[in-house]
Amino acid sequence: QVQLQESGPGVVKPSETLSLTCSVSGGSIRTDYWSWIRQPPGKGLEWVGHIDYIGSTNYNPSLRSRVTISVDTSKNEFSLKLTSVTAADTAVYYCARGYRRTWIAYDYWGQGTLVTVSS
């Protein structure tokens, strides 16, 4: 059974960089697509971007200038960095695995981690 666990600071100051890591257990990160998806409190889901195990990425156009997703196959984890954050970036951030080796649906999700942008 694949399990994903997000980790990182719960509070980030405005204009600083949000950094999160997703640790994958019960499966190899080398065979699938991996994504970050966020959900502002009380609002809907927003796709942030995805990465495959060789490091190919694609990002939400609205975030592309600020976001970087990377993968560390030696640690079986992948990471998210979002620069120049504002209050609008406050959200629960989920990491997820692409279903059937695609990036268009997600079958395993982390529990989510709330990141609040506040001074």
Add this chain to the structure above:
Amino acid sequence: QSALTQPASVSGSPGQSITISCTGTSSDVGGNNYVSWYQQHPGKAPKLMIYDVSNRPSGVSNHFSGSKSGNTASLTISGLQAEDEADYYCSSSTSGSTLLFGGGTKLTVL
């Protein structure tokens, strides 16, 4: 890119059927067969219910079904049960190889 359009809320009584729509454009919903549906209970991560418009992952009840016509996809839940009460989100790949979600629909079982 704008979110796909879903009704904010739908409701139904136990045993009834309901349908949730998800409207996009020819650049997303209408342009491919990669529409998915997720169920999200409060405080929980989303759960994949339908992929590729109408396919159910293993373990998902067959009282969930999906379809698509033109730029609109639909999720139908037949034989509503109390535990079906949740938020539902559609998603679609786009011509730009990105992913769009719908705004979400709150299902209330009366």
